[in-house]
Each structure stands twice: as C-alpha cells, then as structure tokens.
Amino acid sequence: MSNRQSIYEIKDLSLNNEDLILNETVFHNANGYIGVRSNFEEGYPEGFDSIRGSYINGFYDIAQMKQAEKLYGFVEEKQTMLNVVDSQSIYLFLDDEPFNMFEGTVMESSRWLNMSEGYTARRVVWRSPKGKEVEIIIKRMTSFYQLSLFTIEYSVKALNFEGNITFKSNHIGEVMNYCNPEDPRVAGESFRHLFPHSAKIIEDASFIVTHTSKSGLAVCTGVKNCLSKTGVMDVCIEEHKAICTIESNIVCNETITLTKYTVFSDSIREQDCEQKAMEEMDCALSLSLEEHYKKQREYLTDYWNQTSLEIEGDDELSLAVRYNLYQLIQSVGKDEHSNIAAKGLSGEGYEGHFFWDTEMYIQPFFTLTNPKIAKNLIEYRYSILEEARENARIMGHKKGALYPWRTINGKECSGYFPAGTAQYHINGDIAYSIVQYYLATKDMDFIAGKAGEIIFETARLWIDVGNYVNDEFHINGVTGPDEYTCMVNNNYYTNSSAKNHLNWAAKFYHLLDEFNLLKPVADKIDLSQSEIEEFKMAAEKMFLPYDEKLKINPQDDSFLQKKMWDIKNTPKEKFPLLLNYHPLHLYRYQVCKQADTVLAHFIFEDDEKIETIRNSFLYYEKVTTHDSSLSTCIYSIVASKLGMEEKAYDYFGDSAKLDLFNTHHNTKDGIHTANMGGNYMAVVYGFAGLRLKESGLFLSPSLPKKWSGYQFKVTFEQSQIKIEVTEDMCIVTLVSGDEKVIHVYGREYHLKDTISIERI
Template identity: 65%
Template sequence: MEKMIYEIRGLSNQNDDLLLNETIFHTSNGYVGVRANYEEGYPQGYDTIRGTYINGFYDIAEMKQAEKLYGFIEEKQTILNVADSQGVKLLVDGEEFSMFTGTVLESRRWLNMLEGYAGRKVIWRSPKGKEIEILIKRMTSFFQKSLFTIEYMVKALNFTGKIEFISFHNGEVMNYSNPEDPRVASESVKNLYPFDVRIAQEASYIKARTARSGLSVCTGVKNILTGEGPLFREAVSEIDVNGFLVIHSLKADIEKERTVTLTKYTVFSDSIRCEDVELHARKEMAKAVSVNLAAWYERQKDYLEEYWDNCDLEIYGDDDLCLAVRFNLYQLIQSVGKDRYSNITAKGLSGEGYEGHYFWDTEMYIQPFFILTNPDIAKNLIEYRYGTMEGARENARILGHNRGVLYPWRTIMGKECSGYFPSGSAQYHINGDIAHSIVAYYLATKDLEFIAQKGAEIIFETARLWLDVGNYHKGNFYINDVTGPDEYTCVVNNNYYTNVSAQYNMRWASRFYYLLKENGAVDKVANKLQMTEAEIKEMETAAECMYLPYDEEYGINPQDDSFLSKARWNIGNTPKEKFPLLLHYHPLYLYRHQVCKQADTVMAHFIFEDAQSIETIQKSFEYYEKITTHDSSLSTCIYSIVASKLGMKEKAYNYLGNSAKLDLFNIHKNTRDGIHTANMGGNYMAIVYGFAGLRLKEEGLFLAPLLPEQWEGYRFKIKYEGSKIMVQVKRGTSTFSLLSGEAKQIWIYGKEYLLQDTIILTEEVER
C-alpha cells in the first residue's frame, strides 16, 4: 500500500525544493494540469512556475529565422498558462497563515496514487499563539475532466475564533520566463488576453482569448464553506475588472477542535472542445457541485482502481524503484490526452518545457505502455494523429513532396513547430514511428475495424511519402538527406533506423491493403486516397529493395552511409563538464564525428529486430555502446532492452539504473521544469519489453523473462487481444496467468504454449 503513496515530511522552504514539489505534486488528468504551488503563495522574491495548463490549448508565437530559406518555419504553437485558481489565503483571527511566519509544528505533502489526489498537512502556530491543523487535498478529476478541486480543511487546535479564506481567481497570467535560465523563455510575452469577468450563481467566470490562434478559454470558480457545529458564515465576491481578478472572501466562526472546510471548485472549458465556452463552463460547474466532493473522490478512486488493475507493475526487493515506477505510471495516466484534440506532451501538464509539444516520444516510448495496458488510450493517441493528418500533408508539401504525408517533428495541433530543420523536420522517421505504433496497436488488439476506419489511411499516406523521398540507385532503394533519432549526426543518407522503419511502414501498408481487401473494406480508403494496387506494388518493391547499410569489416549496421568513415569520438577522454556535448560543441563538429546522443541503430535493432541476425545486433550493440553519450534521456532504456535481448542481464540492469527514478528523485536536477514523460514510458519498456522480453508480432505474443540479480522478482499485467494476462517472475519461477478473457497462444522463450489458466516455468532460459 505505501508503494502507492509518495510522501515528504518536514518540508524544506528552500526555493529549489518548492519548485521541485510544484512538479512532483502537480495534479492533472490529461485535460488540465495544475502545478502544486502553496495555496497561500511564497514570499516575495521566490521564483515559481505557477501554472495551469490545458492539453492542446495553444497560442501561436513568432519564431524568427536568422536567415530565411524556403519553407523555414517562422511560427510555432505554444502551450499557455491559463487562469490561476490556486490562490487561497487563510486568516486566523486576522493573522495570515504562512509557512514563513509563526511556527510550523508539522508539515508534510503526499501524493496518493490509489485515490488520485495530492495532500498537504500543516500544523501551525501563529505568531500570536493560535494553533491550527490544515489539511488540503487537490484533485483533477479523471471522471469529470474539466474539474479541479481544492479541499481546504482548517481545524482550530487551541482556540475559538474567526477564520477567513480569501480565495482568488486570477485571469491575468503569463507563461513562465526567467532571464537567467537559457532553457526557458527569457522574456514574458502576453499570449492570453482576458476580456470578460462576471459572477453568476456565486461562481466567478473569466473568459480570455489568445493573441493569435483565435482560441478562447473560460474558467469558473466556486467556493463553498462547510463546517462542524453551528457557525456564522459570510461570503463576498469582489471583481477587479481591470485586473480580471476575482477575490472571494469567506468568513466563519470556528470553535476549538472543530473543522471548517473550504471547497474550491474550478472548471475549465475551451473553444477547441466546445462552441460557447462560458455556457459550457457553467454547465460543468453545475455538474461539479451537483454531488458532494466525497462522490468525486469515490469516482476518482474507482477510475484508478481499474487503471492499476490493468497496468500495475510491481518490483520485489527494491521498494524505492517500485515506488518510482508506479509514480511514473501514475504520471502517464495523469498526462495522456484522452480526447482526439490532444496527445501527451514531453512534460505532461506539469510544466511549460518544450512548449507543450508532442514528439515521436508518444509513439515510441509511451504508446507501447498504453497499447499493452489501456488500448483505448492508445487508440485515442492514434485518433489524434488521424485528426492532424491535414497538417502532415501540408508539411509534406512544404518539404517538396507531391504525395503522402509527413508528420511534424514537434507540434500541438499538427503544424510543424521545429525551428532548426536538421534536427527537426528532417527526422522523417516519425512517419515510420507513427506507422509502427499503429501496427503495434493492431497486433495487440487485432482491431482491424479501426485500421479500416482510420489506421490504414495513416499507414498508406505515411508509406506513400517514402516513395517520394527515396530513389533507386544501382537497384537499391535509397533514402537520402534525412535525420535519424540520433541528433548528433543530421541530414545523412540511408540512416539505418529510418530505412528499416520505412521498409516496415511500406510492408505493412501492403499487408493492411490485402487484409482489408479480404474484408471488403479496402475500396473505401483506397478511393478516398486515390490509391491503386499498383502503388502498393511500388511500395512492396521499394521495401524489397530497401538499402540497409551493412559493414562487412565490423559486421555491423552503420548508422548511415558515411558514419564509419568519420573520426571516432573518444568519450573517455572528454571532460565530464563537456557533457551534454550539444551544449559545448558546434553541431558541425559533432556531425563530423562518430558519436551518438542516443540509441539509433541500437533502437532499430530493438524495434525491428527481425531485420538482422543476432550476431549483427550483438556486434552493433558493442560498437555503438562505445560512442553513445546518452545525452538524451531516451537512450539508456533502449540500451537496457537490447542488453536484455542479448542476455546481458547485468548490463541491462545497469542501463536501467536510476533512470526510473529520474523525476521522483530529481536525478537530473531539472524536474522543477516538469516531468519527463518519455523517460517514464521508456523505463516501463525496459522492464516489460526488456527484462520480460515482450514482443508483439503477427505470429503472436512473445515473452522471455530475465530476472536481474538485484531484484527478488517482478510482476505486471497486460491486455492482449481482449484477454488479461499477468506475468510474475521470481527467482527460479516464471508464472504466466490468464486473468480474464479467452485462452491465448503465447510464445515463451521461443516455444509456443496455450495459456488457458496458468503456466509455470521453473527455469530461466538463456537468450
């Protein structure tokens, strides 16, 4: 049970810790996220990233190019900080509660991942000696996505008197800026203009519109005061129209040892998802207050119960790691968009880093988790890509392609937002990544209906692009001038990862074409796309002739055509302070060397493992290991998976290392800026795809568990073709159980079994 609650006692008032905890205890439901600021604020001069974010809600920001060339992107979408409803000041007989005055007798914060709220408890003695116990619970509801609640309970410990809550609803907000931090915006730009504020049915509503994207948002705030025993109450709301600020004052008498509670409801609505934002916000508010808070808590708990029942991962023998992994999975369900207008950002809804953009991280690091545990969420992520296909089509045209679509490298609503194309738009592999994720969804669910409706269209259109990008040379199909996952070598020819991924994309275009043809469902999509069987044949030929670089001398797949002819970077001789290299070396210098920011060919050997012999994979792993800096957090989990595949348990364990603890234990000292969602998914993969050797193939589900020496065991649940399966690995015993659904053929250590009830294997097989 405690492995589902993360708690800090005896809180520090250091600014850095406060910033970190704003992230750790932020609450989010995939639609709205609120950073965990103290309700009463910090003292003057403290830095804070005080933010409330709506997934997919954006403005357009200028992105000037130093030199303009054709097709260079000059504006980007950027996530917005919307109205702030976190503020609650508490006056105890006129004395204002603060963690920085009086005496803090006890203080703790916790995150309850079973019940879905962030808690805070303080016992405080005022400068004049009044003692109170404060208990605050914050929740963003998974059930009603528009709803954020703060339950603020105050108990008088040693006095009878008066208390007052001053509850703020502030429409004048800006995105975070810090002139001293090169990683975030150095100057504030106003993107969101509030234009209307009103009070209705004791709730305040503030409407605001964006500067350039033409979107609007409405926030509604309602405060309800309840208490034990007879109590005098008074509530007044004042509007400061110039400041678009509403101040709700709620006063009450409080008796010794009794509790008074402020329940603050905030609802959010935005014009992406509804026509009339105020009307919608009012309806959402009515719904929010129609049942009491306890009922919302109950629903939250139910939602999470099901979530954990689907996805729980337990590690025996390393409680910290187990907690960290669960924290990660909790953040993933907090972060992932659950409607077709949103996806999952690099920082979830916990911060503004990477501007709320969606990357390939979704498909290659996060979706694999959802595919196995919550296929409906995975499906929704694909729906989002389907919904933004027009942007991808436009992007392909900008880049000169007359057919197919090219998904943007980073985007919110579908337009390319990368300012430096060599490590942005040039990463064409995102097309293959999205195609791969659809195939993976299909392999886990066999949901051919969805493929017919939407999936195939993406697969066909992404595959078409490769035909336009590539060219034949001496009988081989070449893909020139693209960038693979490794951004330390950009705009290269025949990047192995890209080519093998394009091959897979085109082969599956053909496979789906004929599957749908058998089904009678192909004509609809083919007609829509004006696609003929001849084009499918063209794809088959290109896939067949796809050039996959291989070096005889080393017995490896070179990362690209010229990679092996470059000077090899000596990582051992590079001073520690020179990492990450991208902050200390000009891109040209990096491009000129054999040095990788992250797994590239090694990643291809995981994702497309059947394209090469195990010897090539082994030798490549050894080769690239020496020249990979892992300057990207997307790297070590992949190395861990491939090490597992190659049976190198110790290496696999070491590559996993502390990376699962990245955010919960603030390993990289940058969690203050937000969580790292891709890393969270990647670590899940390192366990389930890595140690447990899970693979989804057309032949079926494959497993081949390893147990690191340092653990006592691990256990996880997945869904496969509608059946629920649990895998438990302990020293000397692996247990595979069918928890629900039909019996399934599965492959364990390469041998086929029918999983009807439970299969117990008592020996770990050498891979």
C-alpha cells in the same frame, strides 16, 4: 497494490527555491485534460522563482518564432501551450496573521501523492509569529471522473487558540507563461497570450472567459468556494480577477474546511465554453467531495488493475515505476483533440508539444494495457493528417504526408529543422505504433479507416524522398533519433523504419483487400496496386548500412568515418553536450545523444543477426551520452535481450528514477513522459521479453538479481493475461477473455487458465 507502494511522501519540507520549484512538477495534479502545478496556495516570498501554471491539453496560442535567416519553408510561427488561469491562490489569515511557511515556525510538514486515491496533499503544523498554532491539510485533485474538475480541500484546525479566520481565494484570468530564454527547452517567450473577455459572478461562482491573442481560441474557468461552516462570503470582480473573501470564527480543536472547485472548458471542444463551464460547475457541485474522491479511487483501481505492474524486492525502484505509470495516466489526452505532451500537463518545457515520444515510448504502454487510449492517440494523428500532407508539400514532396516533428494543432513548430523536421522517421514511428496497435487488437476496421489512411499516405513519402543507387533504395538527407548527428544519408534507424512501414503498408493493402475493406480508403486517396508494388520494391531493396570490419550496423553512411568523442574525459559540467557545444562540432564526431541504431535493433530485431545486434550494442554504448531521457530505457531493453542482466538493470535504474529523483536536473520544467513510458517498456519488453509479432505474443522473462519477482497484466486480442515472474518460474494466467496461443522462451503454449513454466 500495497499501500506502501502507492504513496510517495516527503517530510520536513524544504523551503529552498530549487526544491519548491521541482516539487511543483513532482506533485502536480493532472487527468489528461487539465494539469495544475503544485504551487503553494499562498505563494512564495518575493524573488522566488516559480512556474505557477494550469494547463489544458491541446490548448494553445500562436507565437512568433522569427528565423535569424529566413529561407523557404522555414517555420516562423509555433503553437505554445498556455497557462490558462490561476485558481490555486488561497490566502489564510488567523485574525490579522497570514499563513506563510516562511514566517513563524513550521513545526511539522509533509507532502504526499496518493496514487491509489488520486490526490496530492500538504500537511503543515504551524505556529504563527504571535503564537497561534494550526494544523493545515490541503488536498488537491484533478478528477478522472469529471475531467474538467480541479478541487482544493483546504482544512484548518486551531490547535491552541480561538479567533477570526479568513480565507481569500482568488480566481485570476490574466496569467502569463513562464520562460527562461537561456534554455532552449523552455525558451517560449513570456508574451501576453491571453486577453480578458468576460468575468461574471453567478450564485457566488465566478466564470472568467479569456481569449487567445492569435489562435482564436477561448477558455472559460469557473470557481466556487464553499466553507464547511457558515461564514461571511464576498465575491467581487476586479479587472479580470475574481476575489472571494470568507470570514468565520474558529475555536480550539475545531477544523474548518474551504473547498474550492475549479472547472475548465475550452472552445476547441465546446461551442460555448462559458455555458459548458456553468454546466460543469453544476455537475461538480451535484456530488459531494467525498463522492468525487470515491469516483477517483474507482477509476484508479481499474487503472492499476489493468496494469498490475508490481515489483518485489526493490522498494525505491518499485515506487519510481509506479510513479511513472501514474504520471502516464495523468498526462495522456482522452480525446482526439490532444495527445501526450513531452512534459505531460506538468510544466511548460517543450511548450506542450507532441513528439514521436508518444508513438515510440508511451503508446506501447497503452497498447498493452488500455487499447482504447492507444486508439485515441492514433485518432489524434488522423485529426492532423491534412496538416501533415501540407507539411509534405512545404518540404518539396509531391505525394504523401509528413508528420511534423513537434506540434499541437498539426502545423510544424520546429524552428531548427536539422534536428526537427528532418527527423522523417516520425512517419515510420507512427506507422510502427499503428502496427503494434493492430497486432495487439486485430482491429481491422480501424485499419480500414483512419489508421490505414495514415499508413498509406505516410508510406508514400518514403518513395518520394528516397532514390535507387546501384539497385539499392537510399534515403538521403534525414536525421535519425540521435540529434547529435543531423542530416545524414541512410540513417540505419530511418531506413529500417521505412522498410517496416512500406512492408506493412503492402500487407495492410492485401489484408484489406482480403476482407473486402480496401475500396473506400483506396478510392479516397487514389491508391493503386502499382503504388503498392513500388512500396514492396523499395522495402525489399532498402539499403541498411553494415560494416564488414566491425560487423555492426553503422548509424549512417558516414558515421564510422568520424572522430570518436572522448566521453570519459569530457568534464561532467559539459553534459548535456547540446548545451555546451555548437551542433556543427557535435555533428563531426561519433557521439550519440541517445539510442538510434540500438532502438532499431529493439523494434526490428528480426532484421539482423543477433551477433550484429550485440556488436552494435557494444559499439554504440561507448559513444552514447544518454543526454536524452529516451535513451537508457532502450539500452536496458536491448541489454536484456542480449542477456546482459547487470547492464539491463543499471540502465533501467537510471531511467526509472529520472523525475522522482530529478537526475537530469530539469524536472522543474515538467516530467519526462517518454522516459516514463520507456521505463515501463524496460520491464515488459526488457526483463519480460514481451514482443507483439505477426505470429503472436512472445515472452522471454528474466529476473533482475535484486528482485524477488514481478508481475504485470496485458490485454492481447481482447483477453487479459497476467504474467508473474518469480525466481524459478514464469506463470502466465488468462485473467479474462478467450483462450490464446502464446510463446514463452520460444515455445508455443495454449493458454486456457494458468501455465507455469520454469524460468531459463
């Protein structure tokens, strides 16, 4: 990887509040377990808006979610991801002058993210009001090697003076979440969720234990400050806050560095989280910071090597794509207690909830590059299967499991069910992701255990929810991915997804039987051959809407009977529509928030004729606002499939730059992880035309005009394969593992070492 592509830097830092709060997200540090927003250590002036937060993946409290009108089964409690601590605060004093970019003179300033090394940094050359000049460099890291660890390396160089230097470094246990009651996407209330439990100082390290108000969870954070030269250190505890003051002196051209270690531990994962935090602190201090940086670099070298996605010929886009992939590894949970939140660990938007985003937009990337993480994500779903069964009962189903639309601990957190719980396709999405994982790994043992149990239990739900009409299997009263059209009959996406799900449930049943692995799972959930026959029958008879006149698949039974929304003449400020129109009004129009039928045409492309896919694409393009960040990447993939190269590229570009260029104007609330994963898909599934099918691995690479080439690696059945696409050629190389049969442009190839194929 070239260095150029691995660093994102901004110079002459804007001190505008909007930019500051945006950069808190853009430069946040995370490792899948913890995430820390990039707040200035010294804070902003009074009145500035800031989301100052540190989060643990899967750590939550219960919040009330009162329903305006309470009806049976309505969700009235939700989980909410907590801001658990503030250990970012460091105040620097030069003699009596506090460092603060809003006073004195900022002579030089920059911030950067180094994606090869895995840290963020801020550099400021500053002159104090009284004329003292310093160079300050602050490096921050959340360690991939030691997941509990967050470090701040705070270096100060005196440029034109000597004198006293003081650091005041805080460790604050009583923190609150951010809220903006005006925006449904961050509408969590600023309610007191954390209560002080204990605060101790051991060997100058502070350990603060805090309890949640309702979920019965505890978190412990430990903080230790170390100065590069001798100084006078005082650590004291005031209420639920530890304050460490270190005084020293500095001479001209001398550099003094404060290293602040924070470790996190929580009661979901640990019996005694305080004890664990102390162990983690010992572990952190057992290596030098340089050694920690080295481990970080090694981890990321591996990571980038597994992915190896490189684009030649468009630097900005190339950087954006790399940024997106970096965020994915920052965000994804590394154990079964967590998953990947809609905003990763970068902010409080969507309250840290896990959605279908994981399975449909993010997991594909890990399935192809890091199957172990993909498996983790499925194991998380298994860990909440019991809650999914309960959810199905609440929704009136006698059998099966229905995954919640949004959740942390498995219980539904969707307050408006028509655009939430009614999205039954989540069952099909999870099944699809398991099938993809299976196709990539052929991990039959997993299917025989947890994965199979999920597949079968969730398949049962389709039988309970659907019914036969004129010998066709209908699914009524569900919401597809497009949230501008809720509670419809025979949503094409949902029915396709259910069909695929039921077919695969039957296939897995027979496969397990063949491998003599069936009995344990079948006995456990009392699954019989006759139920499998029901699955097959429903899949075979599944009704997939088709309009003879337009020769497209209508999004649902009544979609085409509605008025067309006039997207072109809708004023810009009225987007996203959901913030400007009553949902009932939107429901009456042909208008889509995002790819719905088009998504089905991507993932189940063999179900329809190419002409139907093309006609549908052209039809839905006209009625889709792409108000969801999950939309353009899918349009890009299908445009690629249809040979619409320019469209494919434009949609891809819109998608790729979303967070780095804040094109949806809400990155301050956190990154859009699904969009980032979708962006990867747009390259690999879109431009490169990769598909995982029962008949193997398929490629059909095209090259966007603006690029001179691109390459990436995938792991397929334990072999690593590299795909390079140039202007003329497609070169496929077996990097490691067994020989494979692959398909390029529809032709079969036996991959031993390298195959070079002329591009079509």
